Amino acid sequence: MINLVLFGPPGAGKGTQSENLINKYQFVHLSTGDLLRSEIKAGTELGQKAATLMDQGILVPDEVVIGMIENKLQAHRNAKGFIFDGFPRTVKQAEALDKLLSQYGENISLMVALEVPDQELLTRLLERGKSSGRPDDQNETLIAKRIEEYNNKTAPVADFYKKQGKFHPVHGVGSIEEIFNNICAEIDKVDGSTH
Ligand code: B4P
Numbered sequence: 001m002i003n004l005v006l007f008g009p010p011g012a013g014k015g016t017q018s019e020n021l022i023n024k025y026q027f028v029h030l031s032t033g034d035l036l037r038s039e040i041k042a043g044t045e046l047g048q049k050a051a052t053l054m055d056q057g058i059l060v061p062d063e064v065v066i067g068m069i070e071n072k073l074q075a076h077r078n079a080k081g082f083i084f085d086g087f088p089r090t091v092k093q094a095e096a097l098d099k100l101l102s103q104y105g106e107n108i109s110l111m112v113a114l115e116v117p118d119q120e121l122l123t124r125l126l127e128r129g130k131s132s133g134r135p136d137d138q139n140e141t142l143i144a145k146r147i148e149e150y151n152n153k154t155a156p157v158a159d160f161y162k163k164q165g166k167f168h169p170v171h172g173v174g175s176i177e178e179i180f181n182n183i184c185a186e187i188d189k190v191d192g193s194t195h
Helices: 014-025 032-042 045-054 062-075 091-102 118-132 140-154 156-163 176-193
Strands: 002-007 028-031 081-085 110-115 167-171
Touching (some): 002 014, 002 156, 002 176, 014 028, 014 081, 014 176, 028 062, 032 045, 032 062, 032 081, 062 091, 091 156, 110 156, 118 140, 156 167, 167 176
Parallel strands (some): 002 081, 002 110, 110 167
């Protein structure tokens, strides 16, 4: 079983690459961004609270996303592997994930970190904002706030996995296919060494 953390700043290509990775490896896809957006769409209390924060580019509380992930792990006990997209986003979330997986005798196999310069992130997100309707993609100030949240709270998560020897950086600028092939090469290295 391969459990992959797909990591990177907002707009790095996590959601984009996840789609292709699911097709190839039959991972169960767990995107906290998608889970939160479906709560917002359904108009739940959790969704209403999350929307206020997300619309300002701020992370939602750790307890909320950890609870969502726990429910999903329980619902997919027979999965071949998981791809964690946009989670963990804080060290507290990373510690909680290790704990949850250990209850199933599992652990994170690797973290693939997509590396993309800030200017490129801004261009991509503003472009997506023209059609996505996502409030958090609409202007430069908000996107800058999301990148600031990433640098302050999320970037330290990379060190957490570096210490475990699981950190695999991949250059995230170029064609989607080229980046996909480089991610697969990292997964296959780890997958091969576990057999
Ligand atoms: P997410 O939904 O995770 O939002 P994201 O980081 O913007 O998405 P992603 O990074 O997957 O987008 P992609 O690059 O694929 O989170 C949204 C919000 O939810 C957060 O700000 C936070 O408030 C909250 N949240 C989520 N998880 C949380 C957690 N664990 N804890 C607390 N809060 C949490 O796509 C970007 C664009 O780039 C696309 O238009 C794509 O087409 C384009 N693109 C992709 N690859 C490209 C390439 N190679 N070249 C050119 N363009 C490319």
